[in-house]
Amino acid sequence: MFYDWLTIYQDHNERLPFLGDTRELVIDVESGETLTERQPAFQHKGSFSTSLSIRISGGRVTVKGNPSRINRIDNLVGYQSVDECVAVYNQILLTHGLPPFTRCTKTFQLLNVGTGKYMTTSDGATIQELHITTNKTVGKGNEQDYLRGISTQRYRNSIPRLHSNGTTVDWLSVKGNASLIYPSIYIKHHELALHQIDKIKRLHGVGSPEYKYIQDVYALCLDLGVVRFEQKLKSRYLRRENLQFWGLSDFSTLNKIHTEFLNIDKTLSINAMTYQSIADLLKKESICKSTASANATASYYFMWLHGQRFNLQKRQVQTHRARLRKLHIDIAEKCDTTKHTAVRIKEVREIAVQEMAVPDWYVMPATNHLRLVA
Numbered sequence: 017m018f019y020d021w022l023t024i025y026q027d028h029n030e031r032l033p034f035l036g037d038t039r040e041l042v043i044d045v046e047s048g049e050t051l052t053e054r055q056p057a058f059q060h061k062g063s064f065s066t067s068l069s070i071r072i073s074g075g076r077v078t079v080k081g082n083p084s085r086i087n088r089i090d091n092l093v094g095y096q097s098v099d100e101c102v103a104v105y106n107q108i109l110l111t112h113g114l115p116p117f118t119r120c121t122k123t124f125q126l127l128n129v130g131t132g133k134y135m136t137t138s139d140g141a142t143i144q145e146l147h148i149t150t151n152k153t154v155g156k157g158n159e160q161d162y163l164r165g166i167s168t169q170r171y172r173n174s175i176p177r178l179h180s181n182g183t184t185v186d187w188l189s190v191k192g193n194a195s196l197i198y199p200s201i202y203i204k205h206h207e208l209a210l211h212q213i214d215k216i217k218r219l220h221g222v223g224s225p226e227y228k229y230i231q232d233v234y235a236l237c238l239d240l241g242v243v244r245f246e247q248k249l250k251s252r253y254l255r256r257e258n259l260q261f262w263g264l265s266d267f268s269t270l271n272k273i274h275t276e277f278l279n280i281d282k283t284l285s286i287n288a289m290t291y292q293s294i295a296d297l298l299k300k301e302s303i304c305k306s307t308a309s310a311n312a313t314a315s316y317y318f319m320w321l322h323g324q325r326f327n328l329q330k331r332q333v334q335t336h337r338a339r340l341r342k343l344h345i346d347i348a349e350k351c352d353t354t355k356h357t358a359v360r361i362k363e364v365r366e367i368a369v370q371e372m373a374v375p376d377w378y379v380m381p382a383t384n385h386l387r388l389v390a
Contacts, residue, residue, distance in 0.1 A: 017149070017270070017271065017274050018084060019083070019146065019147060020084045020147050022079075022081070022083055022143065022146055022147075023080035023145040024117060024144065024262065025079070025141070026076070026117050026118065026142065027074075027137075028077065029075060030075065030115070032072050032114060035055060035058040035070065036056060038055070039055050040053065040054050041053045042054075052073070052074045053074065054072065054074065055072045057071045058071070058072075058112075062086045062087040064226070065215055066085050066087060067081065068108060070108075070109075070112070070114075077114055077117075078144075079117075089212075089230055090208070090212060090230060091381075092236075092242075094149075094381055095383075098267050102262060105117060117141035117262065118263075119141070120139060120262060121264075123137065125137075138264070142260050142261060143254055143259065143262055143265075144251045144254070145249065145251060145254075146248075146254065147247065148249065149244055149245060150278060151242050151245075152369055152370065152371055152372060153241055153243075154241040154243055155241045155367060155368060156239050156241045157241065158241050158367045159243055160183070160203070162241075162281075163183070169281075169344050170344065171187045171277065171280055175187065183202055184200060186200035195250060196250055196252055197247055197248065197249055197253055197273075198248040199245075199248075200246050200247075201245050201246070202243065202244055203242075203244075204243065204244050205234055205237035205238040205242065208237060212230060240372060247273070247274065257269065294343070295310040295311050295313075298339060312336070316333075317345060321351055323351065
């Protein structure tokens with residue numbers, strides 16, 4: 017697991033320097049008093065057409081971007097700790113004469129005069145958004161079939177959505193949003209072709225070592241069939257799990273939720289099971305106690321595969337639905353035969369899924385130059 021996005025801020029009691037040529041003032045009309053001042057977001061430009069956004073508003077400094085991408089041709093593999101990501105940001109802040117982010121040592125309550133509610137803040141840096149990701153390989157040419165199968169699986173009560181080009185699947189709530197976590201899986205070589213290869217070609221030329229390197233990365237992803245699992249952890253989720261305060265938060269707890277996401281394909285083998293194998297599995301997993309009840313629930317699966325829609329208000333339907341959901345089959349959703357194909361992980365069509373091994377020639381993100389600020 018590594019990190020490929022970080023939005024973080026910290027409030028300072030000192031006057032901060034201006035990074036651009038303009039600033040915005042908020043003035044009280046009656047008194048003429050300047051209430052606050054802020055600067056337009058400043059784009060720090062790195063090499064290989066990479067950038068980070070730095071925003072200054074009063075004494076607050078906010079930085080957002082992809083620390084694993086800055087000054088690198090690609091970010092197939094990135095930093096594996098939040099500390100490394102913050103260290104990248106701190107180096108950049110120091111080059112602009114801005115104070116670096118510091119670790120939180122304590123938290124305290126502040127009263128929001130406008131709402132009358134208390135909010136928890138700290139004496140250090142606060143994280144607003146964090147993206148965690150892992151690369152898996154499914155074999156060349158298997159990527160779209162794999163995503164089509166994955167798009168039959170719910171995750172954290174969110175509904176899967178297979179994009180029309182077949183290269184991405186994501187999960188949204190019933191209302192079509194993702195206020196806590198936005199999970200997605202996409203084909204990495206397609207993303208490289210869409211966003212990176214032509215950019216490196218324009219910047220460095222066809223004969224450049226940079227262009228050859230990005231082509232090698234593309235070929236690696238194409239030959240192995242690399243798909244990227246990514247979860248965007250929003251501010252609400254970080255606050256709920258007490259993961260917003262750098263220095264006080266234990267980010268190792270993210271391993272559990274990320275492992276859960278990575279294991280979403282473990283149940284794909286049931287998608288093309290026969291009537292009898294579903295009944296057997298219901299008994300094997302102790303979901304049904306008798307053969308009769310297992311056969312009854314399996315019959316609902318069979319009807320669902322053939323387009324039957326059910327009245328979810330009936331207790332009988334609710335019972336069978338609850339049993340099948342334990343097998344990650346939801347008969348409340350319309351069965352999409354374009355997704356429920358004969359492809360089964362490690363079964364009918366041998367799609368061997370594993371985490372991507374990093375080749376020796378791949379240029380890992382530098383760590384020896386990073387200076388962590390306490």
